[in-house]
Amino acid sequence: xxxxxxxxxxxxxxxxxxxxxxxxxxxxxxxxxxxxxxxxxxxxxxxxxxxxxxxxxxxxxxxxxxxxxxxxxxxxxxxxxxxxxxxxxxxxxxxxxxxxxxxxxxxxxxxxxxxxxxxxxxxxxxxxxxxxxxxxxxxxxxxxxxxxxxxxxxxxxxxxxxxxxxxxxxxxxxxxxxxxxxxxxxxxxxxxxxxxxxxxxxxxxxxxxxxxxxxxxxxxxxxxxxxxxxxxxxxxxxxxxxxxxxxxxxxxxxxxxxxxxxxxxxxxxxxxxxxxxxxxxxxxxxxxxxxxxxxxxxxxxxxxxxxxxxxxxxxxxxxxxxxxxxxxxxxxxxxxxxxxxx
Amino acid sequence: xxxxxxxxxxxxxxxxxxxxxxxxxxxxxxxxxxxxxxxxxxxxxxxxxxxxxxxxxxxxxxxxxxxxxxxxxxxxxxxxxxxxxxxxxxxxxxxxxxxxxxxxxxxxxxxxxxxxxxxxxxxxxxxxxxxxxxxxxxxxxxxxxxxxxxxxxxxxxxxxxxxxxxxxxxxxxxxxxxxxxxxxxxxxxxxxxxxxxxxxxxxxxxxxxxxxxxxxxxxxxxxxxxxxxxxxxxxxxxxxxxxxxxxxxxxxxxxxxxxxxxxxxxxxxxxxxxxxxxxxxxxxxxxxxxxxxxxxxxxxxxxxxxxxxxxxxxxxxxxxxxxxxxxxxxxxxxxxxxxxxxxxxxxxxxxxxxxxxxxxxxxxxxxxxxxxxxxxxxxxxxxxxxxxxxxxxxxxxxxxxxxxxxxxxxxxxxxxxxxxxxxxxxxxxxxxxxxxxxxxxxxxxxxxxxxxxxxxxxxxxxxxxxxxxxxxxxxxxxxxxxxxxxxxxxxxxxxxxxxxxxxxxxxxxxxxxxxxxxxxxxxxxxxxxxxxxxxxxxxxxxxxxxxxxxxxxxxxxxxxxxxxxxxx
Numbered sequence: 001x002x003x004x005x006x007x008x009x010x011x012x013x014x015x016x017x018x019x020x021x022x023x024x025x026x027x028x029x030x031x032x033x034x035x036x037x038x039x040x041x042x043x044x045x046x047x048x049x050x051x052x053x054x055x056x057x058x059x060x061x062x063x064x065x066x067x068x069x070x071x072x073x074x075x076x077x078x079x080x081x082x083x084x085x086x087x088x089x090x091x092x093x094x095x096x097x098x099x100x101x102x103x104x105x106x107x108x109x110x111x112x113x114x115x116x117x118x119x120x121x122x123x124x125x126x127x128x129x130x131x132x133x134x135x136x137x138x139x140x141x142x143x144x145x146x147x148x149x150x151x152x153x154x155x156x157x158x159x160x161x162x163x164x165x166x167x168x169x170x171x172x173x174x175x176x177x178x179x180x181x182x183x184x185x186x187x188x189x190x191x192x193x194x195x196x197x198x199x200x201x202x203x204x205x206x207x208x209x210x211x212x213x214x215x216x217x218x219x220x221x222x223x224x225x226x227x228x229x230x231x232x233x234x235x236x237x238x239x240x241x242x243x244x245x246x247x248x249x250x251x252x253x254x255x256x257x258x259x260x261x262x263x264x265x266x267x268x269x270x271x272x273x274x275x276x277x278x279x280x281x282x283x284x285x286x287x288x289x290x291x292x293x294x295x296x297x298x299x300x301x302x303x304x305x306x307x308x309x310x311x312x313x314x315x316x317x318x319x320x321x322x323x324x325x326x327x328x329x330x331x332x333x334x335x336x337x338x339x340x341x342x
Numbered sequence: 343x344x345x346x347x348x349x350x351x352x353x354x355x356x357x358x359x360x361x362x363x364x365x366x367x368x369x370x371x372x373x374x375x376x377x378x379x380x381x382x383x384x385x386x387x388x389x390x391x392x393x394x395x396x397x398x399x400x401x402x403x404x405x406x407x408x409x410x411x412x413x414x415x416x417x418x419x420x421x422x423x424x425x426x427x428x429x430x431x432x433x434x435x436x437x438x439x440x441x442x443x444x445x446x447x448x449x450x451x452x453x454x455x456x457x458x459x460x461x462x463x464x465x466x467x468x469x470x471x472x473x474x475x476x477x478x479x480x481x482x483x484x485x486x487x488x489x490x491x492x493x494x495x496x497x498x499x500x501x502x503x504x505x506x507x508x509x510x511x512x513x514x515x516x517x518x519x520x521x522x523x524x525x526x527x528x529x530x531x532x533x534x535x536x537x538x539x540x541x542x543x544x545x546x547x548x549x550x551x552x553x554x555x556x557x558x559x560x561x562x563x564x565x566x567x568x569x570x571x572x573x574x575x576x577x578x579x580x581x582x583x584x585x586x587x588x589x590x591x592x593x594x595x596x597x598x599x600x601x602x603x604x605x606x607x608x609x610x611x612x613x614x615x616x617x618x619x620x621x622x623x624x625x626x627x628x629x630x631x632x633x634x635x636x637x638x639x640x641x642x643x644x645x646x647x648x649x650x651x652x653x654x655x656x657x658x659x660x661x662x663x664x665x666x667x668x669x670x671x672x673x674x675x676x677x678x679x680x681x682x683x684x685x686x687x688x689x690x691x692x693x694x695x696x697x698x699x700x701x702x703x704x705x706x707x708x709x710x711x712x713x714x715x716x717x718x719x720x721x722x723x724x725x726x727x728x729x730x731x732x733x734x735x736x737x738x739x740x741x742x743x744x745x746x747x748x749x750x751x752x753x754x755x756x757x758x759x760x761x762x763x764x765x766x767x768x769x770x771x772x773x774x775x776x777x778x779x780x781x782x783x784x785x786x787x788x789x790x791x792x793x794x795x796x797x798x799x800x801x802x803x804x805x806x807x808x809x810x811x812x813x814x815x816x817x818x819x820x821x822x823x824x825x826x827x828x829x830x831x832x833x834x835x836x837x838x839x840x841x842x843x844x845x846x847x848x849x850x851x852x853x854x855x856x857x858x859x860x861x862x863x864x865x866x867x868x869x870x871x872x873x874x875x876x877x878x879x880x881x882x883x884x885x886x887x888x889x890x891x892x893x894x895x896x897x898x899x900x901x902x903x904x905x906x907x908x909x910x
């Protein structure tokens with residue numbers, strides 16, 4: 001009996017310890033703070049977008065109905081769409097609806113929720129594909145470059161990465177089309193529906209490459225520079241070499257691991273830039289994502305659609321940066337267990 | 343951990359630059375010499391001969407996302423993109439009448455029409471024995487049902503108004519002036535199983551022309567309208583040459599042959615896929631990769647030139663000339679001599695040659711080679727005369743003012759405006775240029791009661807000057823987009839629109855063109871004509887033979903298009 005009680009007491013103590021560690025975990029506290037601070041950020045982003053769109057000279061109803069429409073028809077459509085209401089009233093209605101999960105109606109009469117539901121997954125797939133491949137490749141390539149600074153591999157890699165930095169995604173997209181679609185016919189120019197792994201790779205490889213090449217270039221150069229710096233300046237590297245650790249092991253297990261912090265930071269910062277790239281690339285390849293919708297929405301001055309897409313991109317950026325912060329905790333035990341220097 | 347970015351050595355920078363140039367050169371050369379798997383390397387001419395007719399097969403037609411490749415619904419009175427999506431609509435619904443080669447009015451689902459002597463009654467006879475693809479009979483009652491939707495609350499709620507001068511129900515007292523209302527009783531009458539009659543409040547000689555690419559020409563199955571309800575626009579049912587297989591708005595529309603189509607042996611194709619593309623460049627590359635067999639309305643000059651090496655290029659017949667509108671309500675163009683100075687300072691021939699490769703004919707009136715009453719030269723038209731221009735500028739003091747010149751934010755219009763400004767500056771004028779998207783342009787016209795603008799580069803005219811963005815749109819006193827307020831000109835245009843005899847109408851339009859020239863109300867440029875490109879082996883009106891444009895691009899009768907790959 002005493003033994004059973006003792007075991008039970010130990011279990012309870014263990015549970016209390018785990019709970020204390022959980023609630024006291026700096027990583028979780030950071031995540032909580034980030035999520036809380038995301039709320040005013042999201043409101044600010046949508047308010048700013050709404051304000052800018054309202055300030056631009058516009059008559060969406062006239063644009064929809066065309067030059068021939070009578071003034072009374074334009075006024076009637078404006079009223080139907082709620083465009084004759086004051087700015088604050090429109091924004092407030094939109095915000096309240098969003099909090100209830102309703103993103104509103106596009107100026108063409110469709111549901112913004114529906115547009116987002118069918119197109120967001122495609123854009124996320126595309127961006128994830130571009131991001132994962134560019135990060136994975138940049139790690140490999142940067143390690144190759146950093147292994148022998150100023151060697152042949154290093155110079156080639158730096159040249160390629162400079163090309164990536166210099167080439168606009170839309171220009172690179174057309175280059176890819178000419179080589180891989182027109183000449184080699186390996187991939188289509190116009191993306192079709194993504195219905196499985198086969199169609200995923202077939203339809204999204206070129207768009208992902210167009211977006212990812214520039215990212216790969218940035219990540220490679222930063223990672224390579226950081227790793228070279230680590231290898232040349234850090235004492236623990238000297239210690240590892242002195243202990244007889246093979247060079248590749250020193251590079252990958254020590255220098256790379258510490259350099260990943262830089263990479264994670266840059267990846268998080270770049271998430272916002274992916275928005276613009278996605279919009280242009282999706283238009284070129286006709287990928288049915290929200291980037292394409294955004295271009296259409298801007299042309300039509302479709303504020304509900306633009307707001308919905310902006311909110312989605314803001315959410316992606318916020319959560320992306322949150323994941324980056326949590327990744328720090330995974331990589332750095334000091335952050336995970338709440339020690340100093342986090 | 344500090345991150346230090348390593349500065350690139352000069353050698354590596356040169357390597358990168360050289361590699362970029364090599365890659366770009368290789369891509370450019372491959373672009374101009376490669377041919378897609380479905381296209382021929384034989385050079386093309388602008389007037390290729392058609393391939394031997396062949397029934398069967400399918401093609402993909404690429405449509406620009408900025409115009410015809412954008413649609414939300416295919417239900418006529420709910421389709422605000424109507425004119426842009428005319429290809430889809432006519433493929434599914436057919437038309438009552440077609441605009442054929444040479445401007446002929448070709449019977450389609452209607453077999454004929456007749457005006458009453460006073461021009462106020464129009465009787466249309468419908469084709470017998472036609473059914474919609476769901477088996478519902480196509481008859482006068484079906485047309486009546488559709489017109490009541492188009493002219494009634496459904497069409498009105500989407501901003502459509504009647505193309506004809508018809509009596510409407512009285513508007514509520516609280517409605518603003520000019521509010522559209524449904525047609526009054528008796529305006530549209532079914533007088534027989536296949537006869538429908540329209541009663542106008544004024545003679546309307548352009549009544550049939552006004553049908554082209556207007557929603558009233560597209561007749562939907564009443565049975566399907568009732569059955570499908572609000573989803574009809576996604577699953578439309580018509581009596582046209584094709585029926586819908588799948589419809590993904592703004593992306594892809596697949597249609598297959600209507601086996602019960604009234605015209606024996608047609609359509610010639612089994613299936614058409616209409617696919618949206620983002621740009622001319624993307625469409626061109628897709629054609630090279632054989633992902634499309636036709637692309638409509640290619641506007642990029644450089645690509646038009648390159649396309650001729652790989653594809654059939656058909657320059658269709660323009661109907662809407664560019665014109666320079668001068669606002670006669672405000673200085674400086676309330677002075678006829680100032681307007682004449684502009685005429686004398688403007689030379690469209692070099693603009694046409696340098697910007698558009700001399701591809702289009704210069705015109706002196708609001709008519710184009712694809713439309714009715716085409717009049718390329720007008721008696722008394724003030725031509726280019728820089729010496730006279732300088733004299734008039736000195737007389738009127740035009741050099742002491744800055745002329746506001748505006749246009750819509752489209753490449754073609756902006757290029758033309760820039761070229762004009764250059765010519766004017768060469769004779770001593772000062773010009774301030776502005777361009778806006780559509781909504782901004784409208785605002786610019788309407789600001790300050792129409793007195794804020796001085797000159798605008800626009801288009802004026804249509805297949806029939808009395809329809810669409812026609813001559814009245816730019817020259818009638820009551821139009822908010824007109825710089826002219828002249829009752830005499832209003833009368834001429836009104837008389838032309840009301841005449842049911844084509845020769846009489848053309849007589850009035852010729853008089854109007856001379857009147858405009860005599861009063862220097864605005865010089866005309868040239869008629870931009872849309873170009874369609876197709877892989878060799880695709881043939882048909884608008885693809886291998888020119889068609890007139892009703893609204894921007896011609897309506898291709900897809901039932902007459904065929905694809906014979908063996909001939910390419």
